[in-house]
Amino acid sequence: MTGRYLIFAACLLTAPELTADILVPVRTIRAKEIVSADDLVPKDVEIEGALSDVRDIVGQEARVALYAGRPVRPGDVGPPAIVSRNDLVTLVFLKGGLRIATEGRALGRGSEGEIIRAMNLSSRTTVSGRIQSDGSIEVQ
The missing domain is CATH 3.90.1210.10 (Antifreeze-like/N-acetylneuraminic acid synthase C-terminal domain)
Incomplete structure (x- = not known):
């Protein structure tokens, strides 16, 4: 040893x-x-x-x-943020062949792929979604 x-x-x-x-x-x-x-x-x-x-x-x-x-x-x-707090964004819901889009306001800031909260301006409800490359937010 x-x-x-x-x-x-x-x-x-x-x-x-x-x-x-x-x-x-x-x-x-x-x-x-x-x-x-x-x-x-x-x-x-x-x-x-x-x-x-x-x-x-x-x-x-x-x-x-x-x-x-x-x-x-x-x-x-x-990665650089593409959505800033208070930005107007498009909220998109996708399921099968259904696509619903509405206007929302970002409640946070983030880059592509990050999950942030946003407010649906039509219903005033808060949702969470993933930021897409075009700046829209895909909600679940």
Whole structure:
């Protein structure tokens, strides 16, 4: 058993230090701003969970304030919102061949695929639905 532990210890002592470039903002980016390539610089440091691929950040919307020099984590950015609170939206109900559409008002903000609440302007009832790529909301 001693030989096995010695080999393991020797590997730990000779293993190179692993670092990776992460991306950090060069300025404070406020929530709801779209991140551009000019907003980011690489930083040679290893931080667990920090984003390092520019494709994961550029074009995304900041969900929280991103501070200069601090790592960006996956939950800090997401797809840009296409529906904002109080926007007039089309509410769509689909079942089989039946399609009912009416006007509604968004009660939240979100991007494609997210579920938000909306108010049906005809009946004044609140419904929940998934945001579609065209900005309409498909209700259940």
